[in-house]
Amino acid sequence: xxxxxxxxxxxxxxxxxxxxxxxxxxxxxxxxxxxxxxxxxxxxxxxxxxxxxxxxxxxxxxxxxxxxxxxxxxxxxxxxxxxxxxxxxxxxxxxxxxxxxxxxxxxxxxxxxxxxxxxxxxxxxxxxxxxxxxxxxxxxxxxxxxxxxxxxxxxxxxxxxxxxxxxxxxxxxxxxxxxxxxxxxxxxxxxxxxxxxxxxx
Amino acid sequence: xxxxxxxxxxxxxxxxxxxxxxxxxxxxxxxxxxxxxxxxxxxxxxxxxxxxxxxxxxxxxxxxxxxxxxxxxxxxxxxxxxxxxxxxxxxxxxxxxxxxxxxxxxxxxxxxxxxxxxxxxxxxxxxxxxxxxxxxxxxxxxxxxxxxxxxxxxxxxxxxxxxxxxxxxxxxxxxxxxxxxxxxxxxxxxxxxxxxxxxxxxxxxxxxxxxxxxxxxxxxxxxxxxxxxxxxxxxxxxxxxxxxxxxxxxxxxxxxxxxxxxxxxxxxxxxxxxxxxxxxxxxxxxxxxxxxxxxxxxxxxxxxxxxxxxxxxxxxxxxxxxxxxxxxxxxxxxxxxxxxxxxxxxxxxxxxxxxxxxxxxxxxxxxxxxxxxxxxxxxxxxxxxxxxxxxxxxxxxxxxxxxxxxxxxxxxxxxxxxxxxxxxxxxxxxxxxxxxxxxxxxxxxxxxxxxxxxxxxxxxxxxxxxxxxxxxxxxxxxxxxxxxxxxxxxxxxxxxxxxxxxxxxxxxxxxxxxxxxxxxxxxxxxxxxxxxxxxxxxxxxxxxxxxxxxxxxxxxxxxxxxxxxxxxxxxxxxxxxxxxx
Numbered sequence: 001x002x003x004x005x006x007x008x009x010x011x012x013x014x015x016x017x018x019x020x021x022x023x024x025x026x027x028x029x030x031x032x033x034x035x036x037x038x039x040x041x042x043x044x045x046x047x048x049x050x051x052x053x054x055x056x057x058x059x060x061x062x063x064x065x066x067x068x069x070x071x072x073x074x075x076x077x078x079x080x081x082x083x084x085x086x087x088x089x090x091x092x093x094x095x096x097x098x099x100x101x102x103x104x105x106x107x108x109x110x111x112x113x114x115x116x117x118x119x120x121x122x123x124x125x126x127x128x129x130x131x132x133x134x135x136x137x138x139x140x141x142x143x144x145x146x147x148x149x150x151x152x153x154x155x156x157x158x159x160x161x162x163x164x165x166x167x168x169x170x171x172x173x174x175x176x177x178x179x180x181x182x183x184x185x186x187x188x189x190x191x192x193x194x195x196x197x198x199x200x201x
Numbered sequence: 202x203x204x205x206x207x208x209x210x211x212x213x214x215x216x217x218x219x220x221x222x223x224x225x226x227x228x229x230x231x232x233x234x235x236x237x238x239x240x241x242x243x244x245x246x247x248x249x250x251x252x253x254x255x256x257x258x259x260x261x262x263x264x265x266x267x268x269x270x271x272x273x274x275x276x277x278x279x280x281x282x283x284x285x286x287x288x289x290x291x292x293x294x295x296x297x298x299x300x301x302x303x304x305x306x307x308x309x310x311x312x313x314x315x316x317x318x319x320x321x322x323x324x325x326x327x328x329x330x331x332x333x334x335x336x337x338x339x340x341x342x343x344x345x346x347x348x349x350x351x352x353x354x355x356x357x358x359x360x361x362x363x364x365x366x367x368x369x370x371x372x373x374x375x376x377x378x379x380x381x382x383x384x385x386x387x388x389x390x391x392x393x394x395x396x397x398x399x400x401x402x403x404x405x406x407x408x409x410x411x412x413x414x415x416x417x418x419x420x421x422x423x424x425x426x427x428x429x430x431x432x433x434x435x436x437x438x439x440x441x442x443x444x445x446x447x448x449x450x451x452x453x454x455x456x457x458x459x460x461x462x463x464x465x466x467x468x469x470x471x472x473x474x475x476x477x478x479x480x481x482x483x484x485x486x487x488x489x490x491x492x493x494x495x496x497x498x499x500x501x502x503x504x505x506x507x508x509x510x511x512x513x514x515x516x517x518x519x520x521x522x523x524x525x526x527x528x529x530x531x532x533x534x535x536x537x538x539x540x541x542x543x544x545x546x547x548x549x550x551x552x553x554x555x556x557x558x559x560x561x562x563x564x565x566x567x568x569x570x571x572x573x574x575x576x577x578x579x580x581x582x583x584x585x586x587x588x589x590x591x592x593x594x595x596x597x598x599x600x601x602x603x604x605x606x607x608x609x610x611x612x613x614x615x616x617x618x619x620x621x622x623x624x625x626x627x628x629x630x631x632x633x634x635x636x637x638x639x640x641x642x643x644x645x646x647x648x649x650x651x652x653x654x655x656x657x658x659x660x661x662x663x664x665x666x667x668x669x670x671x672x673x674x675x676x677x678x679x680x681x682x683x684x685x686x687x688x689x690x691x692x693x694x695x696x697x698x699x700x701x702x703x704x705x706x707x708x709x710x711x712x713x714x715x716x717x718x719x720x721x722x723x724x725x726x727x728x729x730x731x732x733x734x735x736x737x738x739x740x741x742x743x744x745x746x747x748x749x750x751x752x753x754x755x756x757x758x759x760x761x762x763x764x765x766x767x768x769x770x771x772x773x774x775x776x777x778x779x780x781x782x
Contacts, residue, residue, distance in 0.1 A: 005732045007457060008450060009737075011379050012382070020464060022748055023746060026746055031516075035509050039505050046493060050776065051574050061283060069267075084662075084670055115780075137487060137576075137578065138487045139581070144423055145489065154779070165266065165340075166340075168266065170266075172658075174658055
């Protein structure tokens with residue numbers, strides 16, 4: 001029943017398709033069962049979980065997306081920080097954020113607990129959307145509009161770090177997202193734009 | 202090769218195998234270039250880790266990004282693939298007592314790979330390819346960079362074809378009886394995955410080259426990422442298959458590890474071939490170009506069957522070692538076999554550290570980060586390099602180093618130089634990497650990005666202040682990185698000194714330990730004549746489910762618990778995020 005004792009360096013004469021020992025069978029069964037749990041978790045989270053990279057995805061002309069973002073920024077501009085407009089659109093609306101070397105445009109101001117459709121794309125090369133300090137990360141690919149339904153659950157002054165190499169100035173590419181709480185309390189006038197309190201209620 | 206004075210083949214006095222001179226030369230050439238690439242990559246690694254350690258911050262930005270590309274190419278492509286070419290030649294000729302197919306063509310292909318390597322090195326060092334390892338368009342490098350990669354990939358693909366041809370020759374010339382050894386079977390798996398990988402390489406780099414010279418208007422950035430990862434991640438699967446084959450080989454050489462069941466181990470290799478390539482999709486989990494259904498199908502249905510294969514090898518490799526040692530009389534208790542193992546044999550310590558770190562750290566983090574939703578808190582953070590340094594470096598590279606300690610006496614016929622250093626080198630390398638990986642993983646959990654020159658954000662318009670703990674993690678990463686580089690440079694020093702200045706050996710006397718020769722060669726782990734009876738006794742039904750390998754069952758039990766805990770902790774972390782859908 002058992003295979004003749006041999007190492008993995010020796011050729012195997014005859015038929016080697018023999019039944020495995022119980023220990024091996026048990027482990028393979030456990031490992032398979034665990035893989036099924038791993039498999040079940042992803043679809044399950046789409047139904048029951050609150051964080052999914054689903055959204056609505058479509059192709060878009062990078063220049064058209066950029067133009068749409070400029071139009072959006074002009075329409076809902078409420079302020080300005082170092083030349084970048086601060087934009088507050090009504091809850092439930094579509095908001096646009098574009099990455100371009102080496103800047104995120106514009107500064108979004110959102111309301112805590114309200115859902116927005118956040119459109120992400122790039123004007124030029126790949127960028128990485130990394131919301132700090134919440135640690136939400138998405139790949140931004142030029143020519144593709146990634147529209148995610150986002151509900152900020154914390155208020156504060158957040159940063160967007162670029163975490164995909166986009167050129168020599170990559171490490172300077174940082175943007176802002178402001179989330180005001182349910183009472184609409186303004187976060188800061190942004191002259192200093194500290195992030196220390198970000199994420200704290 | 203018509204050098205009159207060189208015999209066509211020799212018989213190895215230690216193993217009794219027939220080794221053909223043509224094959225031996227090809228193995229040596231590939232191994233030497235591989236180590237040179239490792240040296241370049243290791244120097245780059247030191248400079249990079251001293252830059253990412255924010256307190257030191259050594260390199261200027263341009264050179265940080267440039268050397269990051271150099272490090273990626275030299276380590277992940279040149280070091281590993283040249284070594285794998287050596288493994289393919291070794292497995293198809295030495296392990297089967299066979300002659301290599303068309304050795305002159307082998308030299309042509311080696312030359313082609315070398316030409317490609319030199320072109321890529323030129324492009325990167327001269328600043329003509331500051332696009333990092335992944336070279337995502339529309340970032341554009343000098344056309345020669347893409348051409349160099351194509352030359353290298355075509356050369357490697359042709360060597361892989363020669364590997365298959367050599368297998369056919371060995372079979373036809375009846376160089377062995379029955380089925381090929383399990384180690385060769387693993388090498389075949391690696392070679393098949395290599396074909397899949399390199400074809401994708403051609404599919405992605407040929408159009409990109411044409412785009413770089415202006416013949417094609419545009420390369421779709423998302424389509425490029427899809428195809429590139431079919432090359433970039435699948436090439437890591439060549440490594441996995443080659444590494445597992447080497448695990449089986451080192452187990453046999455160092456402690457007389459037995460194959461528990463050929464059906465189980467070989468089926469696991471087949472699962473790799475069938476499913477592992479689709480697992481590349483886990484690089485695209487938070488990309489805009491693909492639907493959740495596409496992501497889930499590729500990373501769950503398919504990837505988890507490859508995970509299953511790794512979990513099977515994760516059992517059969519240590520269990521084979523346990524059974525091998527128990528059959529040789531080390532039967533006391535649950536872990537007596539481990540106490541009696543040759544921990545001073547660098548081949549053995551490399552094997553164990555490779556299995557443990559690859560499984561516990563690399564495997565668990567890899568599967569967890571490769572989950573569609575959990576990827577949101579991991580993508581492009583330092584958790585990613587934290588993961589792959591535990592798989593490809595502390596797993597694959599360390600296994601290759603362990604194999605080298607046996608190839609030096611067997612193929613190069615030299616004693617291993619700096620023997621005392623060699624005995625501790627795997628521990629230094631692996632220990633340093635564990636620190637590096639921990640530092641990177643924890644820093645990444647706080648959102649520290651990978652591939653980033655300045656996490657103090659001194660030049661950015663808005664302040665980004667990381668949790669002060671990040672400084673500690675980056676210091677741990679820095680110190681670990683320095684230790685790991687010391688381990689790598691020690692290996693390089695040992696390999697170079699042995700090959701070029703080592704004491705030549707003709708025959709390896711058995712019995713007493715010899716300085717410079719691994720224990721598995723001076724005291725080969727030979728099984729007793731009545732080993733099959735002993736094996737029956739160890740498998741007696743009275744010993745229950747744990748059977749002959751209770752120690753390994755306990756170890757994989759610990760592994761599974763760690764896996765489950767880490768996996769669900771990450772789901773819990775995910776719930777703290779904003780609502781995203």
